[in-house]
Amino acid sequence: MTSNGTNGTIGEMVKMLCDPMCSTPKQSQQTCCTVKCWKWDVTQITMNKLIHDIKYGILILNRPITQNYGFMNNLWNRASIRMTVDGGTRQWDKYISAFPKEMQNTMKDPDLISGDFDSITDEILEKYKKKGCKVIHTPDQDRTDFTKALIELNVHRKQIGVELSHIIAIAQTSGRFDQIIANVQTLFLVKEELLLDANTNVFIISDDSISWLLLPGDHVIYIPEETRLHKRAWCSLVPVGDTCQHVTTTGLKWNLDNQQLRFGGIVSTSNTFDGSEKVTVKCSHSLIWSMRLPMISIL
Template sequence: MQHNYCGQSCSVVKCWQWNIKRFIMFQTNKTIQDKYAVLILNRPISQNPDFVKSFWNNASVRMAVDGGTARWDTFLNQLPEDVQKTMKLPDFVTGDFDSLTEDVLNKYKKKGTKTIRTPDQNNTDFTKALMELNKHCQQENLQLDHVIAVCQNSGRLDHILANIQTLHLVKVDNLLNPNTTVYILSDDSISWLLSPGDHVISVPEETRQHRRAWCSLVPIGTPCESVTTSGLKWNLDNQELKFGELVSTSNTFDGSEFVKIKCSHVILWSMRVPHLISE
């Protein structure tokens, strides 16, 4: 019997319960109980400003990663002046700073943001930011439930793949506490890795009822020899997911409140969250 992060339990050895509503607010006046960190990567911030404001200010830790600092600064400057004053500063700005001007870096230094230069070229700025976040959590005895990287799955393909690589390194290299999950938030979608075992994913009503809802299960790094699902329009029954053969992209939901997935190997789960951007 293993308890999962959301406080419920499952009757199998390896079982995870997932509920993104615990950290993505569907009502801006709702208090979030879970502790999470937000990382802004170097892509335009496309999400609804009302969502971003509450999501950012409710975070336990706020980080801007290299050029993501300029992206945050641009987003901030587009807000009304009175709203800008309500926005919390980044706790950290990290990176090798090859994508960030000295002007923007010094602007946040002067405001009190801690800046950490991470020159190592063997890891991406995203990976190094997680390393610095882990140091901070250990020093402050802070246990995070989630880390959400705000980016876009567009632009350079190698950057997109590098972000997925970072998700793997979190587990392989123990970059964070094992009870902390890292998510990628891109436009109106969210993605994270599912480890081998059983998963129960709570699907928000607005997602499963949306006319253009979608989800996907993609094997990353190695084939997933066996996947069984329920709650999808096109379910899998002990089938292999493998590049060159079957990959479950552009799937969707059957209207059920939960999607259940049993997988033999790691897969990347993604789903649409319509309220994140304005239609």
């Protein structure tokens, strides 16, 4: 639903699009404008339908892990780089320890563990050191553990010579509100400070939802059938940092038509789908897109 702020792959940059009205070389030089267009297909995450040998990284932040075992087993083990972040190591250890031994043994160990280590016990840290995990101390207090982890993951990526299509952070949007906002800030820093390769996108998975940053331009988001047909499906477009002066969508129950999104004005939360296989978004400024993924939930 579109509201006044109270109620509320993956990412392939396809091409540079020119105004289709430009019919002559001379006219094209005068009126042609470039528009970035991305295609997003999250089934590569949710259903592990990796194509063209796509490689990705995964990291666990310091929040309880609530996704079902089958989903996490495939997502974790098929990653090119696996990482736990500070107290996320404790959360990961708790999560896999809850399963029978034979299931625990199918999970690979983290490649990297990073953080300032204020949220992890010496016992857990030593346990994973003995397993051969690389431990990186990142004491800098000017950045969050999430941001520092992405920097270290990128260093490791270069060292082993792998290109990553995307990085998935398992991080619940619950608990401390300031930490939730800090995670959103990290999504912006990835692009603003070029923390990763320009073609690497970052996704946050929380409970049964996924969120990522839509940069200015045109976006085509393919909606999994389980999502768009679910009776409690939801999605949202939230402006963060700047007013998004112009947003136009298709495929939503409550579409936007060249509308402004801003806090204090209109914010598109608790929206849902019209049944179409894809949603299109044309935005003048960055937005956070979120939607439900019921197939990854335990319940």
